[in-house]
Amino acid sequence: MIDLILHHYDGSPFSEKVRLVLGLKGLNWRSVQVPRIMPKPDVVALTGGYRRTPFLQIGADIYCDTALMCRVVDALHPKPQLYPHEASPLQHIVAQWADSALFWSAVPFTLQPAGIAFIFEGAPPEAVKAFAADRAAMTQGMRRATTADARAQLLIYLTWLEGMLADGRKFLLGAAPCIADFSVVQSLWFILRAPPVAVILEPFKRLEAWRRSVAAIGHGTPQPMTSAEAIALAAATPTFAACAVAPDAGFKAGSAVTVCATDYATDLVSGQLVGLNRDEVVIERRDPRAGTLHVHFPRIGFQVKPEVQA
């Protein structure tokens, strides 16, 4: 059985999305806790500079971004389906909306002063300051919603979602859960971590019943692992998942490229191109501790460019 290693932290909404997907599949998995803010030397050793949470490790293959991670988990463990046919391509569109628009109204809304007090309960004021500075740097150039904007947007989004459940269906796009349910639920899960602001959810009764059904899926069975063990495992793994550069991809196999997210945390990751197709870009890179790695990113939301030599 292939070991799935999830690098995550407890309070991370995108990690909750993946933990629930691992629960849907009933999997045993390895759990590595990562820091919430930079510096993250053990994360960077594996990813090459991508700092977002979570990421998935399978031996010396590193998968960044939950959209790709979920596809990889589903390909390895097809039952129960994460992308059921009955949920149609709409499931991808709803998931992408939830991972961006919904998430970026839920987060600023929850992190208003009354919410922060709960999320950081017991933490020293310096920890709150350091978190705020880290996220400000990470989202530089992005215009984040004010609390009032976020509240207005959320009320519209929650009304849409409640409407999707109006015919009594159990999950957002049918009788079975699909990727859209996991992408949406992470934002509600995050808001609920701050009870004083979570009152915004109270009028949405169908949504609450749906949220409970998704939460009941659970997280599967995590087994703790240290980041040092994960790095040693990568270094000891000489093989990689099959990948290739498609002939019409516009790049030559082996060329030096950089890959980065296009929205926030846009740190460049450099390496040699070993895979490029309609779903993913894969680069090979070396790390003194983790050895040779293949780092995978989805095509959507990421930019691939020839590396500019200094």
Ligand SMILES: N[C@@H](CCC(=O)N[C@@H](CS)C(=O)NCC(=O)O)C(=O)O
């Ligand atoms: N599109 C990314 C978004 C991931 C994301 O924004 N994660 C948040 C935590 S939930 C993050 O990275 N925050 C900064 C950090 O953890 O360093 C994905 O699907 O994985």
